[in-house]
Amino acid sequence: xxxxxxxxxxxxxxxxxxxxxxxxxxxxxxxxxxxxxxxxxxxxxxxxxxxxxxxxxxxxxxxxxxxxxxxxxxxxxxxxxxxxxxxxxxxxxxxxxxxxxxxxxxxxxxxxxxxxxxxxxxxxxxxxxxxxxxxxxxxxxxxxxxxxxxxxxxxxxxxxxxxxxxxxxxxxxxxxxxxxxxxxxxxxxxxxxxxx
Amino acid sequence: xxxxxxxxxxxxxxxxxxxxxxxxxxxxxxxxxxxxxxxxxxxxxxxxxxxxxxxxxxxxxxxxxxxxxxxxxxxxxxxxxxxxxxxxxxxxxxxxxxxxxxxxxxxxxxxxxxxxxxxxxxxxxxxxxxxxxxxxxxxxxxxxxxxxxxxxxxxxxxxxxxxxxxxxxxxxxxxxxxxxxxxxxxxxxxxxxxxxxxxxxxxxxxxxxxxxxxxxxxxxxxxxxxxxxxxxxxxxxxxxxxxxxxxxxxxxxxxxxxxxxxxxxxxxxxxxxxxxxxxxxxxxxxxxxxxxxxxxxxxxxxxxxxxxxxxxxxxxxxxxxxxxxxxxxxxxxxxxxxxxxxxxxxxxxxxxxxxxxxxxxxxxxxxxxxxxxxxxxxxxxxxxxxxxxxxxxxxxxxxxxxxxxxxxxxxxxxxxxxxxxxxxxxxxxxxxxxxxxxxxxxxxxxxxxxxxxxxxxxxxxxxxxxxxxxxxxxxxxxxxxxxxxxxxxxxxxxxxxxxxxxxxxxxxxxxxxxxxxxx
Numbered sequence: 001x002x003x004x005x006x007x008x009x010x011x012x013x014x015x016x017x018x019x020x021x022x023x024x025x026x027x028x029x030x031x032x033x034x035x036x037x038x039x040x041x042x043x044x045x046x047x048x049x050x051x052x053x054x055x056x057x058x059x060x061x062x063x064x065x066x067x068x069x070x071x072x073x074x075x076x077x078x079x080x081x082x083x084x085x086x087x088x089x090x091x092x093x094x095x096x097x098x099x100x101x102x103x104x105x106x107x108x109x110x111x112x113x114x115x116x117x118x119x120x121x122x123x124x125x126x127x128x129x130x131x132x133x134x135x136x137x138x139x140x141x142x143x144x145x146x147x148x149x150x151x152x153x154x155x156x157x158x159x160x161x162x163x164x165x166x167x168x169x170x171x172x173x174x175x176x177x178x179x180x181x182x183x184x185x186x187x188x189x190x191x192x193x194x195x196x
Numbered sequence: 197x198x199x200x201x202x203x204x205x206x207x208x209x210x211x212x213x214x215x216x217x218x219x220x221x222x223x224x225x226x227x228x229x230x231x232x233x234x235x236x237x238x239x240x241x242x243x244x245x246x247x248x249x250x251x252x253x254x255x256x257x258x259x260x261x262x263x264x265x266x267x268x269x270x271x272x273x274x275x276x277x278x279x280x281x282x283x284x285x286x287x288x289x290x291x292x293x294x295x296x297x298x299x300x301x302x303x304x305x306x307x308x309x310x311x312x313x314x315x316x317x318x319x320x321x322x323x324x325x326x327x328x329x330x331x332x333x334x335x336x337x338x339x340x341x342x343x344x345x346x347x348x349x350x351x352x353x354x355x356x357x358x359x360x361x362x363x364x365x366x367x368x369x370x371x372x373x374x375x376x377x378x379x380x381x382x383x384x385x386x387x388x389x390x391x392x393x394x395x396x397x398x399x400x401x402x403x404x405x406x407x408x409x410x411x412x413x414x415x416x417x418x419x420x421x422x423x424x425x426x427x428x429x430x431x432x433x434x435x436x437x438x439x440x441x442x443x444x445x446x447x448x449x450x451x452x453x454x455x456x457x458x459x460x461x462x463x464x465x466x467x468x469x470x471x472x473x474x475x476x477x478x479x480x481x482x483x484x485x486x487x488x489x490x491x492x493x494x495x496x497x498x499x500x501x502x503x504x505x506x507x508x509x510x511x512x513x514x515x516x517x518x519x520x521x522x523x524x525x526x527x528x529x530x531x532x533x534x535x536x537x538x539x540x541x542x543x544x545x546x547x548x549x550x551x552x553x554x555x556x557x558x559x560x561x562x563x564x565x566x567x568x569x570x571x572x573x574x575x576x577x578x579x580x581x582x583x584x585x586x587x588x589x590x591x592x593x594x595x596x597x598x599x600x601x602x603x604x605x606x607x608x609x610x611x612x613x614x615x616x617x618x619x620x621x622x623x624x625x626x627x628x629x630x631x632x633x634x635x636x637x638x639x640x641x642x643x644x645x646x647x648x649x650x651x652x653x654x655x656x657x658x659x660x661x662x663x664x665x666x667x668x669x670x671x672x673x674x675x676x677x678x679x680x681x682x683x684x685x686x687x688x689x690x691x692x693x694x695x696x697x698x699x700x701x702x703x704x705x706x707x708x709x710x711x712x713x714x715x
Contacts, residue, residue, distance in 0.1 A: 102297065102298050103298070103406070104297030104298050105409045106297060109409065109411065120406040120407075121406060122405075122406065128298065129295075129298050129330075129340075129406075130298055130406045153297050154297075
């Protein structure tokens, strides 16, 4: 997939036209000659011949030898993500190393995927009445929309640019408070191009 | 009392003499903002939020304390009134900590709501805000004095309704604060109401503190099972757990308040110890069994006793903790088996508690009147438990089937019944501790918060009860258990009964008169 020109919301008919779906009325047609390729239910006589078919397949492979290589050889080659890429969450700490979160539940309220779960309790510190005793994010459920970040009045939750998120079991992907605070320690020194 | 005709916002309003402007406006759906006014308390008009313009008067008047007069022309939405609202809100917000994200009241806070209407996005206040401590004012109540706006609703409630007066205002002006004497915490049985009437998040319930944000609560209208008054309540739950109980306004039952016993009554049925599987008493004591087995055993035993000794030897015991429908089904089922003897568990009796503005009933079950009347209607007569014990001793009763549903320890009279003389005794109940009962079969029933039905309180008022959650584990609603038993007994439970029971409101039944009024 090549880079989309302009704001993605205005990309003319991209998503729908590529999949051969009918172009919505509000979408402007793509400039340039349009090639209508129709898949009919019954193949033509030429399409049914096996040797031309094999040759066509072979040619589509050979053709790509001279094209630009799109595959990133991960992990040897690290994929560059955009500046505002939204990856794994982190729970920020203040200058005294305490979790910034005050358990206001606004991220949980804003979350459209219902992936955040907080349990509040009386805080051990005098400067706030409550804090999050448990804070769990289901990274498998998360849609990485960043609404939690927007909602947070304390800048306590942020999305890092880390995208390599692996686990072998579903419950490994339930990130608890300690894991999310560790994500902060891992990313605190690197400069984020947009957020911090 | 004669009627007074006045105009509020170009609308003709007719109200009885002596009504205040605020109440008159409310009667036609015009809401005047207010903090200190509460319909159940006196109006000191100290919050200055309810000021309105009255034609012919130079100054704005407090609508909560001004009585209507004939020909009065009131305006609640003029620029002058709005300017007044904005100024008052600026004063309130200048010292308010604005900690809505961590405040339990956020989402149901009057100050928050009015801020959307008349608050300012910026503050002109440059001084340091007065900070006040968090005070522990009672066993269940904590005061965040910072958030207090000095409406004094709590102070007036404790003076006028509970008559205990634990809270008072000390200091003056911006430094005034709600004070509780260290040796006299707010411990009266109506204390929880001051948390409900606090318009801001100053008074919080320790039980509910930090548990849940209010916008996630599901509210269910129900009645309080704790005493025969059966106060109208609103049960707030989240994810199938009851988190708090608040009063619903109902002039015929409880007015605006409930007592703390009722407020925390859900603890009596919740938590550990709830029975969640049917238990059958065999050679090895109580063992788990599945529902089909349990119902079949009950049906077989009851039928056997009825065949061997006659239908009169089967008796039933209704429960004041069960709904009218459940008691009726129980009685109809056993009368159709030939039973003539029925009884009713007595509700635990305590002395009633009277306060200047509220009364707590001494009979500690919600449906005493309803259960008694229903059983009497169907069975014709109702024995006392002593009479039933007599009949058991004389061998005229050989099997008893009982509804329970009581909170822990309320079924104590069971001990003197001579249950060991019976050939079969089955009970639908809630707690594992009821294993102490000498029963052949214990069926796990539902708590009052898990069932649907109708109850009648001591004044004869009928109220709907709604299920907040499902019974735990395999436990079932008592109605469902009785229906399964009826099916197994092939008893003729009339279709019209089932229909009548399921077609609420109960007011349509011929033996009830009115759904909300007194008898």
